[in-house]
Each structure stands twice: as structure tokens, then as C-alpha cells.
Amino acid sequence: xxxxxxxxxxxxxxxxxxxxxxxxxxxxxxxxxxxxxxxxxxxxxxxxxxxxxxxxxxxxxxxxxxxxxxxxxxxxxxxxxxxxxxxxxxxxxxxxxxxxxxxxxxxxxxxxxxxxxxxxxxxxxxxxxxxxxxxxxxxxxxxxxxxxxxxxxxxxxxxxxxxxxxxxxxxxxxxxxxxxxxxxxxxxxxxxxxxxxxxxxxxxxxxxxxxxxxxxxxxxxxxxxxxxxxxxxxxxxxxxxxxxxxxxxxxxxxxxxxxxxxxxxxxxxxxxxxxxxxxxxxxxxxxxxxxxxxxxxxxxxxxxxxxxxxxxxxxxxxxxxxxxxxxxxxxxxxxxxxxxxxxxxxxxxxxxxxxxxxxxxxxxxxxxxxxxxxxxxxxxxxxxxxxxxxxxxxxxxxxxxxxxxxxxxxxxxxxxxxxxxxxxxxxxxxxxxxxxxxxxxxxxxxxxxxxxxxxxxxxxxxxxxxxxxxxxxxxxxxxxxxxxxxxxxxxxxxxxxxxxxxxxxxxxxxxxxxxxxxxxxxxxxxxxxxxxxxxxxxxxxxxxxxxxxxxxxxxxxxxxxxxxxxxxxxxxxxxxxxxxxxxxxxxxxxxxxxxxxxxxxxxxxxxxxxxxxxxxxxxxxxxxxxxxxxxxxxxxxxxxxxxxxxxxxxxxxxxxxxxxxxxxxxxxxxxxxxxxxxxxxxxxxxxxxxxxxxxxxxxxxxxxxxxxxxxxxxxxxx
Amino acid sequence: xxxxxxxxxxxxxxxxxxxxxxxxxxxxxxxxxxxxxxxxxxxxxxxxxxxxxxxxxxxxxxxxxxxxxxxxxxxxxxxxxxxxxxxxxxxxxxxxxxxxxxxxxxxxxxxxxxxxxxxxxxxxxxxxxxxxxxxxxxxxxxxxxxxxxxxxxxxxx
Ligand code: FES
Ligand code: FES
Numbered sequence: 124x125x126x127x128x129x130x131x132x133x134x135x136x137x138x139x140x141x142x143x144x145x146x147x148x149x150x151x152x153x154x155x156x157x158x159x160x161x162x163x164x165x166x167x168x169x170x171x172x173x174x175x176x177x178x179x180x181x182x183x184x185x186x187x188x189x190x191x192x193x194x195x196x197x198x199x200x201x202x203x204x205x206x207x208x209x210x211x212x213x214x215x216x217x218x219x220x221x222x223x224x225x226x227x228x229x230x231x232x233x234x235x236x237x238x239x240x241x242x243x244x245x246x247x248x249x250x251x252x253x254x255x256x257x258x259x260x261x262x263x264x265x266x267x268x269x270x271x272x273x274x275x276x277x278x279x280x281x282x283x284x285x286x287x288x289x290x291x292x293x294x295x296x297x298x299x300x301x302x303x304x305x306x307x308x309x310x311x312x313x314x315x316x317x318x319x320x321x322x323x324x325x326x327x328x329x330x331x332x333x334x335x336x337x338x339x340x341x342x343x344x345x346x347x348x349x350x351x352x353x354x355x356x357x358x359x360x361x362x363x364x365x366x367x368x369x370x371x372x373x374x375x376x377x378x379x380x381x382x383x384x385x386x387x388x389x390x391x392x393x394x395x396x397x398x399x400x401x402x403x404x405x406x407x408x409x410x411x412x413x414x415x416x417x418x419x420x421x422x423x424x425x426x427x428x429x430x431x432x433x434x435x436x437x438x439x440x441x442x443x444x445x446x447x448x449x450x451x452x453x454x455x456x457x458x459x460x461x462x463x464x465x466x467x468x469x470x471x472x473x474x475x476x477x478x479x480x481x482x483x484x485x486x487x488x489x490x491x492x493x494x495x496x497x498x499x500x501x502x503x504x505x506x507x508x509x510x511x512x513x514x515x516x517x518x519x520x521x522x523x524x525x526x527x528x529x530x531x532x533x534x535x536x537x538x539x540x541x542x543x544x545x546x547x548x549x550x551x552x553x554x555x556x557x558x559x560x561x562x563x564x565x566x567x568x569x570x571x572x573x574x575x576x577x578x579x580x581x582x583x584x585x586x587x588x589x590x591x592x593x594x595x596x597x598x599x600x601x602x603x604x605x606x607x608x609x610x611x612x613x614x615x616x617x618x619x620x621x622x623x624x625x626x627x628x629x630x631x632x633x634x635x636x637x638x639x640x641x642x643x644x645x646x647x648x649x650x651x652x653x654x655x656x657x658x659x660x661x662x663x664x665x666x667x668x669x670x671x672x673x674x675x676x677x678x679x680x681x682x683x684x685x686x687x688x689x690x691x692x693x694x695x696x697x698x699x700x701x702x703x704x705x706x707x708x709x710x711x712x713x714x715x716x717x718x719x720x721x722x723x724x725x726x727x728x729x730x731x732x733x734x735x736x737x738x739x740x741x742x743x744x745x746x747x748x749x750x751x752x753x754x755x756x757x758x759x760x761x762x763x764x765x766x767x768x769x770x771x772x773x774x775x776x777x778x779x780x781x782x783x784x785x786x787x788x789x790x791x792x793x794x795x796x797x798x799x800x801x802x803x804x805x806x807x808x809x810x811x812x813x814x815x816x817x818x819x820x821x822x823x824x825x826x827x828x829x830x831x832x833x834x835x836x837x838x839x840x841x
Numbered sequence: 842x843x844x845x846x847x848x849x850x851x852x853x854x855x856x857x858x859x860x861x862x863x864x865x866x867x868x869x870x871x872x873x874x875x876x877x878x879x880x881x882x883x884x885x886x887x888x889x890x891x892x893x894x895x896x897x898x899x900x901x902x903x904x905x906x907x908x909x910x911x912x913x914x915x916x917x918x919x920x921x922x923x924x925x926x927x928x929x930x931x932x933x934x935x936x937x938x939x940x941x942x943x944x945x946x947x948x949x950x951x952x953x954x955x956x957x958x959x960x961x962x963x964x965x966x967x968x969x970x971x972x973x974x975x976x977x978x979x980x981x982x983x984x985x986x987x988x989x990x991x992x993x994x995x996x997x998x
Contacts, residue, residue, distance in 0.1 A: 455939075503939070749978075777885060787979040
């Protein structure tokens with residue numbers, strides 16, 4: 124049932140493989156023989172004569188720590204000396220294989236085993252090389268911290284001394300992997316490799332790139348979705364010092380200048396007439412009316428057990444509610460930016476992209492070049508959250524470089540970034556549930572409507588593919604249950620936003636479950652624990668394990684002293700959980716808030732319990748949970764992209780505030796120990812936050828908030 | 842266009858530009874000091890924070906013409922070896938995620954510590970309370986400021 128982003132990550136466009144490592148040395152490109160004095164068993168790994176180890180990360184670093192965690196997985200099996208490991212970023216050069224899509228919290232889940240194999244292969248080759256040079260059996264040798272040792276004869280050699288010999292060997296197809304208990308790097312608190320560069324300002328983001336002869340372009344786009352340029356007058360813009368030329372490009376009118384500020388100044392002097400198109404009639408209120416009308420007719424049934432329509436009239440108690448969630452912008456700290464250098468026979472792009480392979484077809488279409496003439500170098504990214512899997516900002520740079528006949532950096536402004544995003548879909552939900560005579564859940568009917576990310580982007584999937592998590596995979600055991608989704612598209616472009624539908628559905632389902640608990644006169648924690656399925660069950664294509672769900676709920680409850688600690692007057696606590704089945708991670712959170720009905724909401728404390736399988740880097744898991752909570756809280760309190768006359772009204776962090784330090788709650792993260800395969804952590808910290816806060820506000824004030832964001836408009840100030 | 846002499850990180854530079862040009866773009870595009878980041882250009886995020894004399898300022902809202910003779914310090918000049926106590930604490934506590942906002946956070950924190958060597962949580966919230974981080978690193982930022990002030994050490998398990 125749930126065709127999800129895992130498919131997206133595997134099959135979008137021309138991408139066909141989730142993860143491909145050129146594990147077989149025979150497939151390494153003949154054109155790139157290993158440099159003399161180095162050993163390059165694989166496109167992702169090189170060991171040099173001085174013993175230094177270089178790893179090329181094939182996933183994008185968007186703040187989730189993958190550059191470090193990918194290097195850790197290789198270094199662990201390689202038995203590398205961690206202090207000699209450095210990480211570089213892979214490009215679309217074929218030697219790196221398919222770079223896939225960095226998203227859906229999938230990197231850890233989809234790459235760890237393969238990366239360990241890369242490291243193990245190289246380790247086995249180094250062992251063989253040492254054994255050969257000493258004339259001893261390989262089985263008597265061992266690898267430790269960048270050296271191969273032969274304990275019986277007390278000899279040892281550094282990796283660097285063995286590179287020439289190892290390079291001549293054939294990589295073993297099936298190298299043995301280490302036992303978890305022998306790990307020296309994985310599972311440890313390893314600081315990220317980029318730390319020193321970041322704190323000194325040396326870390327280079329795409330926006331920091333400057334090429335010789337490069338122009339900076341800034342593009343004026345039609346503020347109305349789908350609008351076009353009718354005409355423009357560049358005469359004043361061209362008089363701005365530093366401005367070189369003004370050209371129409373596919374996304375609008377581009378001002379090319381010597382430097383960024385001149386390009387921005389030129390843009391302000393530009394006069395453009397727009398053909399606004401039909402979207403100019405659309406605003407937030409008209410979208411609401413459209414959703415309300417759509418909600419009146421049946422949607423596509425995406426899960427059905429028993430028959431709630433029949434069961435509800437027999438219920439001892441029935442409750443009904445309407446919930447909604449708004450459009451949201453990604454608002455990465457670094458506004459969209461990319462650099463391109465288009466020549467007659469080749470094109471190079473530098474971009475903070477989460478999906479270089481997806482961008483490639485549009486680069487080909489714009490340049491008319493073949494894939495092998497194009498190289499996209501992935502750079503560091505100032506945040507991603509899904510936004511940087513879009514190709515629009517790359518297409519801008521390529522089109523501008525082609526038009527200007529020079530290397531070009533296209534720098535978006537903050538208003539551009541707010542107004543020309545792919546937004547988290549807005550949704551409207553109607554729910555009805557019934558309890559039987561013993562106050563047990565008897566029936567659950569959830570109908571919701573919204574636009575389709577798949578349809579908005581012409582992806583060849585069912586329209587509901589990216590809309591259902593958190594709704595159709597409801598965890599609880601209810602004899603009569605039906606979930607329906609109704610498609611209601613609008614001109615507002617949609618895209619994946621951190622946790623995608625699990626950024627809104629769990630708010631609805633976990634708050635409504637709370638309502639049902641109160642209707643049943645039960646403690647919300649008990650009402651969750653008491654109605655879990657008895658055994659693992661199939662939900663869509665994933666297996667839901669109620670024991671893991673129970674364990675995170677119980678851990679969060681215990682650590683927050685749910686049953687025992689009294690809160691101060693005016694405070695309330697709420698609990699919520701979500702099984703992020705797509706990436707194999709379960710999270711429960713207890714939020715403690717100080718709130719007044721229709722007044723301010725201060726989230727004081729969040730206790731988070733996470734089961735993400737085997738933990739690769741505990742400190743990073745903690746950081747990602749905090750990050751998901753902060754991002755989720757920002758959205759829960761302030762997040763709303765409003766539409767007026769077909770355009771986004773927000774142009775700044777004043778219009779759309781973001782969570783700041785004074786409103787950051789105290790956070791405790793507790794990790795459930797586990798030997799299960801490692802799961803993702805970039806997104807799963809977010810889904811339980813909004814419902815935990817909503818439930819806590821109800822506990823504090825007696826007022827149930829069913830509309831996101833939770834703060835009344837006048838109070839939405841960060 | 843006018844000619845300006847700027848002292849940045851102890852070095853003198855001659856810049857010909859409009860007095861209206863924000864210091865941010867002078868630093869980034871003219872002097873190649875890209876550690877100072879563009880987050881909004883509206884004075885609302887703090888990613889562009891540098892020191893003018895001892896004071897933290899938002900370089901996107903500081904006109905070149907208003908700099909005068911005041912010395913400018915950017916992240917590149919905070920410590921020649923990246924060994925400022927804040928930089929060390931930041932690395933040790935692994936504060937950064939994507940890292941984009943962090944140079945602005947560090948420059949803001951450095952100005953705070955210069956004035957107030959032992960800030961309380963409330964002092965830190967006040968000084969850094971308008972520096973946005975979309976990755977949500979606030980708790981570690983606060984901890985690292987304390988660590989740099991030598992008051993608290995995070996116990997890393
Ligand atoms: S870039 Fe200056 S405050 Fe945001
Ligand atoms: S670390 Fe990413 S915005 Fe702060």
C-alpha cells in the first residue's frame with residue numbers, strides 16, 4: 124500500500140539503484156589508474172603512502188552527520204587510524220557510482236553494510252600484502268589502527284608501507300565483517316570531521332565558491348505560481364554599477380553582475396511585467412474552501428479493517444473532530460545557490476544537492492550535453508530538510524551560465540527562498556471514533572484531503588504515495604478502522620519537507636487518540652499501551668513491532684516520571700509516539716509545557732526515547748533528536764505559509780519566525796539499546812513533537828488545539 | 842564609488858565601492874573572507890555577524906560608508922590558529938550540524954565573553970537569542986559558551 128520515498132529514492136526518473144558501490148575493482152574506470160604510491164581499492168576509498176585514508180562520501184552532508192558516519196563505517200572495518208581519516212565529497216563522476224538521493228533518513232539504513240564491506244575488502248588486501256611480504260600465513264596477521272601486525276614475530280607495517288603491494292591484489296568478493304562487540308569506531312561518540320573547518324570559517328559552501336571570470340546572477344521570478352514574463356525593461360538595471368547584463372532565462376529575468384550585491388541592486392532596478400496566470404485567483408481561504416468541499420465526498424480507501432461505518436452507530440460513545448495543517452517552507456539557513464560553468468563540450472556544476480542524479484536530466488536538457496560531459500560536484504549544504512533534492516536551483520545556474528557564456532553563481536535571496544520553495548502540503552482532516560461499553564476503541568474513521576507531492580512533480584507513482592505515513596499506519600489495535608485520502612491539488616508546488624506526511628499526520632492521529640483516551644476516562648499513556656497489537660503486524664510494506672513502540676513509550680514515560688512527578692500550576696504534560704517504519708526507527712516524546720488557553724505556549728522540557736536499532740554514533744543520534752524536536756517545535760508554534768493572490772506572503776524571518784534559543788526547551792534523549800540493523804535518525808525525532816505539545820497544552824489548559832500552528836497569530840513571534 | 846581603507850583582522854585593505862554596499866558583501870565578494878555568511882540580508886538571522894571594534898554587528902545591515910576607522914574582526918581573524926576557547930569548545934562538544942550559522946554564533950558569543958567572561962544561561966540567551974539555527978543546535982551552543990568560559994564541562998559518556 125505505501126509506496127513511499129524509499130521507492131522515490133530508488134526509482135525516481137532515471138535512477139534505478141538505491142545504492143551502488145563499485146565493489147568490483149574490474150569496474151573501476153580504466154582511465155583513472157591509482158596514483159603511484161597509493162592504493163585505491165574502490166572509488167570511495169584511497170590509502171596513500173603516508174598512511175592517510177581518504178573517503179569520498181556518496182551522500183550529501185546536510186547537517187545530519189553522514190560524512191562522518193559514512194567514513195566511520197569504512198574506517199571501522201578497515202581498522203584505520205581515525206586520526207588519519209579525511210573525507211571528501213563524491214561527484215557524479217562514474218567512479219563513485221550512483222549518488223542516489225540523500226533523504227528519507229535512508230543513508231544509514233541503505234549504505235552501512237556496503238560501506239563496511241568497502242573497508243573490509245581493503246583491510247583483507249592489506250593483510251594479504253603484509254603476509255606476502257613477510258612470507259607468513261595471512262591468518263596470523265591482524266589489522267589495528269592503521270597498521271598490520273604479525274604478533275608471532277613482533278613485526279608490523281603501516282598501511283602506507285603496503286599500498287603498492289595491496290594495489291596489485293584482487294579485492295576479495297566476500298570479506299568477513301567484524302563482530303559488533305569488536306567495534307572501535309562505530310558506536311562511539313566521534314566528533315564530526317568537519318568541525319574544525321566549520322568553526323574557523325574554512326568550510327566551503329556553494330555560496331562561498333568563486334571561479335575566475337565568474338558572474339553572480341540574481342533572478343526576478345514571477346511571484347505568482349506558474350506565472351510568466353510578459354515583458355521587461357532593463358535600462359535602469361543596466362546602469363547599476365557592476366551589472367553586466369540582463370537576460371531572460373526559463374525561471375524569470377536574470378541580472379548578471381560582478382558581485383552579489385550589484386546583482387541584487389540591479390534586480391531592484393528591474394521592471395518586469397508578468398503574465399500572472401490563473402493561480403492569481405488562489406489564496407489560503409479559497410484553498411480551505413476547496414478542501415472543505417473535497418472532504419464531503421469519499422476519498423481513496425488506503426486502509427480498511429472491519430467496517431467503521433457499520434460499527435459507529437453501535438458505539439457507546441462517539442467523538443468527532445476536524446484537524447488541519449498548513450503549507451510550510453523549508454527555510455534552510457543557506458538560501459538556495461549553485462554555481463555552473465557551461466562550455467561547448469562540458470559542464471561542471473557545484474551544488475549543495477541532495478539528489479545529483481535527479482538534477483542530471485535537467486542539466487542535459489538545458490545544455491544539450493551528454494551525461495558523461497556533465498559533472499555535478501556536491502558541496503556542503505547549509506541545511507537541506509528535503510529542499511535540496513529539488514533541481515530548480517541547479518537548473519537556474521546552468522541556464523544562466525549557458526546564457527551568459529561564463530561561469531555563473533545564482534544566488535537566491537531570503538525572499539526568493541521563501542516564495543519559490545516546494546512546500547509541505549497543507550491538509551484538512553475529519554475524524555470520528557467510537558468506544559464500546561467497556562471504553563475500548565471500537566471504530567476509527569479518518570478522512571483527509573490535500574495536494575499530492577507525486578502529482579505536483581509528475582512522479583510516476585500513485586498520487587497518495589507520499590501523503591500517508593502517520594495515518595494509514597496507525598499503530599493501535601481497533602477492530603473497525605478506515606483511512607481515506609482525497610486528492611485536492613492546488614497551484615502551490617509541493618515537495619518533501621523533513622518527515623514528509625509524518626510532519627502532520629501524527630499530529631492529527633496522536634492528538635485524536637488523546638481525545639479518545641480522555642473520552643474513555645483513561646490516562647493517555649495507558650490508553651496507548653493497552654491497545655497495541657499483541658504481535659508484529661504488516662502495515663503496508665513494513666512490519667510494525669508493537670514491542671519497540673511500547674518500549675519507547677515506557678522509556679519516555681519512566682524518564683519523565685509520567686506517573687509520579689507533579690508539575691507546577693499552569694503546566695501540563697503530553698505524550699506521543701511514532702514508528703517511522705520507512706527508516707526503522709521508533710520515537711516517543713513527553714512534552715511539558717506552561718500554557719494559557721488562547722495564550723502563550725512555553726515548551727519547557729521534552730523527554731525523548733528513541734529506538735533506532737544499532738547506534739552508530741550516540742552523540743549524533745542525540746543531536747539529530749534535538750534537531751528534529753527544534754525543527755518540529757518551530758513548525759508547531761509558528762509555521763504557516765499563507766497564500767494571497769497566488770503568491771506566498773512571507774518574505775522574511777519576521778513573517779515566518781523560526782525557533783530561537785530562548786524558546787528551545789530542555790531536552791533529554793534516551794536511547795533504547797539494540798542490535799537490530801541501524802535505522803535513520805534525521806527525521807524520526809520530528810513527528811511526535813507537535814502532538815506531544817498539543818496534548819500537553821490540553822493537559823495544561825483544557826483547550827484542545829486542532830489546527831497547526833498552535834500559537835494564535837498575534838503571538839507568533841520567535 | 843568611493844575609496845575606503847578597511848582594517849580587517851589586523852590587515853589594511855583598500856576597497857573601491859559604493860558607500861551603500863553592505864560590509865557583508867565587501868568581506869565576502871571583495872576580500873574573499875567567506876567565513877561570514879549570508880542568511881537573510883535583512884538583519885534577522887545573525888549568520889553575518891562580525892565585530893566592529895568590540896561590538897558584534899550584522900554585516901548585512903552595516904553600510905561600508907559607516908565603518909569608518911573601526912577595526913573589523915571576522916571569524917577568520919578570531920584566532921590565527923582556530924584556537925579561541927569558543928572554537929575549541931565548539932569542536933569538542935560537536936556543536937555544529939550543517940555549520941552554516943555557526944560562524945555567526947561564535948562571533949556573537951565571542952563578543953559576549955569579551956564583555957562578560959562568566960555569562961549565565963539568561964545572559965547567553967539574551968546575547969545569542971536572535972541568532973537563528975535551523976538545525977537546532979541551541980543547547981550545545983549554550984553548553985559550549987559555558988565550557989569556553991570555563992564554568993561547566995559537559996560530561997561526555
Ligand atoms: S544575513 Fe545578516 S542578519 Fe541574516
Ligand atoms: S548548524 Fe545548520 S543552521 Fe545552524
